Amino acid sequence: MKRLIRLICIGLMLVGGPVLAQSTSPTPVAPSPQFATEATVASVDVYRLNVRSAPSTNGLVLTIIEYGSIYPIVQKSEDGEWYLLQIGNFQGWVSAELVIAANTEDLLSLQEIREQQIQTAVESFLANTFNTVTTTGNLNMRTGPSTNFPIVGRIPEGGRAALVARNAYGTWWQVNYGGLVGWVSGGFLVFSTNTDLSLVPVQ
Template sequence: MKKKLLKAFVSTMALSGALLVSNGVTAGPTHVSAAVLNAPISVYEVTASVLNVRSAPNTSSKVVDTLRKKDQIEIVKFYNASWAQIKTTTTKNGIAYVNTKYLQKVPTTVTTKANLNLRTGPSTKYKVLTVIPKGAKVSFLGYQTEGKTQIDYKWAIVSYNGKKGFVSTSYLNMK
């Protein structure tokens, strides 16, 4: 089972460019699709004791593998608000699905391009919590969602000096 997991799930450390397997062993870079490269931050950690990896995005589909708590995986894309697609070697087509309820975004540090308002919501209409100075490091926690399935890449959820809020991604260095 460990060998299967080691072989199947590779997580991308977005800012360093290194690839890690779920047990922490470092491997060399490999070719990945443009869709993955365009998603600058896509590493998630499993929060459940055991997470079923399924052949289709529903609970009645075949379980093709399992992940354990603290395993890190790369999300290729979100199927909907409840399911995410991942790469695997355990299925013929190389893809599988996990329930997003049991995943947590791995915080990543990004810097600001200019002084930036940290707001209580994803719009300039929301109250400013604080102003983050140009060049400051913030923890990127994820993108704002529109409805149940759409991701709004214009607004990010970040943490800065103990405060969580929303910032415009136009003013973040995401690479």
């Protein structure tokens, strides 16, 4: 009898005792997706571009960047209309419509194409311009009409340039080669057949 009572008491203790909580593993939460873009750099595609403090025209203008300059892309706005660029030691937002975004390799290829297009346009312009010269060898361009002046650039053999000015003796000529202006020795120049030296000012 005592044994039966003892068993009943043990049973009541088990039934009335605290219920242990079942151990469960927490459900993993997926990380929030982050915007990713294949483009890693952006090249400015307008003459001057405002860099703003926020992805909006209401953002303060932090600085202005120039055409052709390239900066790393940090991120893109959620609406895809703005890029956050790393500019020196700070970051700023620019309109996505006013830059060319690409990976570095593609952008360098694009720049080469642009440079070739510019060179072709310059050559076409010079071909139809009076007072042009062609170099007979690689020719240094200098800041003044003498070898004593610093070199500012070089015209390759066969390069075509527009005449800007000449010295009083006609031994040195100031030319414009692809937008770069400098003095070159007249001994390495072939003048175009329609050159009118009277139109070239003396400096």
